[in-house]
């Protein structure tokens with residue numbers, strides 16, 4: 384069963400107050416679609432054909448660079464689309480709010496720390512909020528790596544992720560990653576973050 388490109392749960396222009404429609408369309412139909420195609424090519428006829436992404440990530444250091452890059456690209460973007468919503472923004476409630484306060488002291492302190500991580504990631508990569516046995520932690524990864532991979536220095540289950548590749552923001556924000564990260568907070572789907580945290584156990 385080959386991997387397929389998921390539909391977005393909203394229209395391309397739905398997040399326009401933060402991310403423009405053209406960026407969303409290219410990001411989904413070109414970038415994400417290419418990761419899916421190349422992932423399927425990479426696993427076709429190999430031991431990984433039919434495996435799920437999580438099991439690939441747990442042993443990704445033993446697999447090809449193509450599986451690592453394109454498997455990560457497919458997983459990360461599938462997660463990212465669901466973490467954005469035209470009805471998003473504001474502050475979290477429920478378990479996420481409690482877990483953030485426990486780990487970082489306050490929502491504002493968390494937001495500042497996550498933003499610092501996203502701006503500090505040199506080049507292309509992702510900033511993450513992850514669930515770990517020790518509670519929530521902030522980390523980042525290069526390229527299309529993620530914290531489920533055995534190569535990640537800080538491992539855990541992603542509950543929030545931010546794509547800081549230039550392809551995610553360049554049309555509107557050019558080199559201004561800080562402006563993109565600021566705009567991201569206005570479309571974060573905290574309901575989805577709560578769902579992921581609950582599923583992470």
Ligand code: MN
Nearest residue numbers: 414546548551
């Ligand atoms: Mn991307």
